[in-house]
Amino acid sequence: MNRLPGLDLLRAIAIAWVMIFHSYIIGGWGHYGGVEKIGWMGVDLFFVLSGFLIGSQVLKPLAQAQGFSFTDFYLRRAFRILPVYLLVVAVYFIWPSMREYPGIQPLWQFLTFTVNLLIDVEHNLAFSHVWSLCVEEHFYLLFPVLAWWLARRPSVRKFATVCIAVVVLGMFLRGYIWLxxxxxxxxxxxxxxxxxxLEGIYYPTWSRLDGLLxxxxxxxxxxxxxALWAQWGQRANGVLMAGLVVLGLSIWLFQDRTGFAATLLGYPLLSAGMGLLVMAGACENGVLERARVPGAGWLAMASYSLYLSHKLVFHGVEAAAGHWLDGHGVATFAGYALAVLATGALLHYAVERPFLRLRGYMAGLRSRRSFAGTVPAQAGADAA
Incomplete structure (x- = not known):
């Protein structure tokens, strides 16, 4: 799928929102009229974006009967996810002084993406934001298999049954744990x-599938x-307004973020609101698609590196310069923000981009070898 400016804008909003939230809970230097307190919702926007983009990558070849290569899919994900991730994990374990909290889960849990299922939040909060990456990794692992199975004999009823089961199971588990x-x-x-x-409701994969779904x-x-997508695309701005209304209802419901009503109903409602925003961003006729916000495209491209590293940077800046930065309003914001952006840029250009280019080269090489292997057989068939 080609890059869509509307989705890039939403991704940029999501990463900025999450980083503002973490700056608030870690250092307390970010205060933006209450927006910082609900910045955790940016992760749910990321989930919907991932579900839409990865879902499109997997479903398009299946729908067109082109076949689906599990090997190619998992190799693409590995080249995209692992290089920067493993580097940041190494920093957390080689230099404990860089951690935003002293305690951290065992290394093997980071290497197996099981932190969100086993975390001890009372003692090991360092790099805890990796929980969302764990959820996405589980999605990458299981969704292609499920999609392939469903696509063998496409059925609206079967698909609807799976979707309802995922939502209901999540509600049941969250409600049970709360009670x-x-x-x-x-x-x-x-x-x-x-x-x-955190351990039973907010972090575990089975509780947080609403956005990806x-x-x-x-x-x-x-x-x-x-045809239906195009029809709704003509009303992209109306879809956007509906998404903002549902998001507003979600914010109201999450006033008591850990309350029973929010725990049971909040995540499906929030995901629905974010889904409407993503739909509006993916349609060609909407204001999100036409908007050109300076820097949004770059933030979207570097969002992964920014997400992984920003807590390390917050802690590093606090330790090195917090005594004269903190409490100075714009100067405080600028100091922390510039450090985060510089670190994210370094990781993006020095690690992410080279491995993505290597991925493209290997994909091209595999394609050429596959094509070369089919030419003699075709030539023989023509000769016959």
């Missing part, structure tokens, strides 16, 4: 209450129902 692990300690032991929320549904609509 049996959070409710008994609410108002009695706030540490245990907050830990149970929403993105996949959009990809299915775009690929399997192009």
């Amino acid at each position: 049996h692990f959070m409710a008994p300690v609410k108002g009695v032991d706030q540490n245990s209450y907050g830990n149970a929320f 929403t993105g996949v549904v959009l990809a299915v609509l775009r690929i399997y129902r192009p």
